[in-house]
Each structure stands twice: as C-alpha cells, then as structure tokens.
C-alpha cells in the first residue's frame with residue numbers, strides 16, 4: 546500500500562497545456578510573463594523555460610534579428626523595444642496588458658556590460674548604463690503597481706524577478722557604471738518588495754556569477770576550476786531559479802537576493 550502511494554506522488558506531471566516540464570511548472574491558469582532582453586543569452590533561456598512551463602510569454606529586446614529568431618523558436622511574442630526608452634517600454638507593457646488582461650510575472654533581465662578605466666569613463670557612459678540596467682526596473686515595477694491598483698478584480702499572484710550580478714557584492718576596477726547599476730538593483734528590489742506587497746507581488750533578485758552564454762570567447766579548463774562547483778554557470782541555471790521563484794508555493798520568498806555563482810563569491814582568494 547505504501548509503495549503505491551509513493552508511486553502516485555512522484556508520477557511525472559504535465560503542464561496544463563500538456564507539455565512536460567520536469568518537476569516544476571507554474572500552476573493553472575497559465576501565467577502571463579514579460580521578459581526584457583529575451584533575444585539571447587540568459588533572457589532567451591528564461592523565455593524558453595517559461596514557454597515550456599505552459600506560460601504565455603512576451604519579451605522585448607533591441608536586437609530584432611535574434612528577437613525574431615527566438616520568437617519563432619519558442620512561440621513567445623517579440624516586441625522590438627529599447628528598455629532605456631521609457632515611453633516605448635511603457636507602451637509595450639500596456640499593449641501586452643491590454644491583450645492579456647494583466648501581467649503576472651515580470652523578469653527584468655536586459656543589461657549591458659562595459660569595461661572602461663575609471664579615469665576614462667564618461668558621465669554619458671555612466672548614465673547610459675543605469676538607463677539600461679537599473680531604471681527599467683523602476684518603470685516596469687511602477688507599471689505593474691499602477692495596473693494592479695487600477696483593476697477591480699484582484700489578482701492574488703505576482704512576481705518581479707530582477708537580474709542583478711555578483712558585481713553588486715564584489716567588483717573590480719573599470720566596472721563602475723555596471724557595478725553601481727547592479728548594486729542599485731538589489732536596493733531597489735528591497736523597496737519594491739515593501740511597495741508591491743499590497744498587490745500580492747513578490748520582488749526578488751538573482752545575482753548570477755560567471756554564466757557562459759557562448760560569448761565573447763571560448764572557456765579555458767581553468768575557468769571552471771576557479772569555482773567550488775567546478776564549472777561556470779549556464780543560462781539554464783538562472784532560468785530554473787526564475788521558474789522556482791514563480792511557483793505559487795514560493796510566495797514566501799520575498800525581497801531576497803539569490804546568488805547563483807557556483808560558490809565563487811564564498812571562496813577565499815589567496816594572493
């Protein structure tokens with residue numbers, strides 16, 4: 546009798562649309578998901594993961610070529626939007642919300658990285674990095690807050706997941722704009738957690754370490770060995786964490802920064 550009960554418990558589950566989704570899926574009704582920077586890299590893995598979990602997915606990107614390819618590959622909807630363009634971003638979100646009736650999950654992933662020695666770095670570079678990496682999180686969160694406030698039918702579920710970086714907690718020379726933008730994301734996440742609780746929206750951030758997206762160069766074996774986990778990360782490592790945070794059961798994880806770096810930032814470095 547006990548063996549039968551446990552076999553039933555661990556039977557593979559299917560998403561409401563019939564797709565196999567491993568151990569995780571986002572419960573019915575299918576969630577409506579918006580991802581920024583979904584054309585390539587980590588964002589593309591996130592788009593794929595949520596499509597496979599039976600969600601309705603829309604994503605934006607400045608890269609039209611890869612955006613269209615990702616849309617064809619996944620069935621997600623592509624919006625050609627630069628997240629630094631506040632009006633375009635708000636109009637895109639409004640369009641998606643009008644089409645779907647609401648947005649359940651927003652994943653702020655779009656980002657830009659550059660290395661410039663501090664003494665050469667311009668104010669324009671600094672401002673531009675914040676306009677791409679940080680400000681859109683304020684815009685998308687404010688949009689969702691306003692949307693929920695204006696609605697009569699309460700939605701008792703919401704997720705905002707912001708992709709920060711381990712450079713928010715440890716950094717290096719020449720990455721001042723990037724590090725500031727990512728540090729800003731963790732602090733903004735805290736404030737948004739408090740502000741959006743009245744709409745049942747949890748807000749968390751994920752800080753990836755070294756995630757190999759196939760660019761810009763091939764990895765060397767020693768790059769893997771620098772990590773306690775003995776490998777660098779891959780985009781699916783981050784996408785799975787986004788799915789996990791989005792599970793209805795995980796609404797108690799709120800205001801958190803989840804570092805996913807194979808233990809890199811926990812390792813003592815000897816010079």
Ligand code: NAD
Pocket residue numbers: 581582583584585586587588605606607608626627628629654655656657658677708709710711752753754755756757758
């Ligand atoms: P990526 O360059 O492969 O992908 C970023 C995507 O965002 C691209 O498709 C790009 O076209 C898009 N994008 C860039 N600027 C945009 C804009 N203004 N408007 C709309 N879309 C824009 O990078 P990735 O490595 O997949 O990084 C994704 C996120 O993860 C970024 O926020 C990055 O800072 C963060 N991150 C990455 C790593 C890593 O090792 N790869 C580590 C820590 C944090």
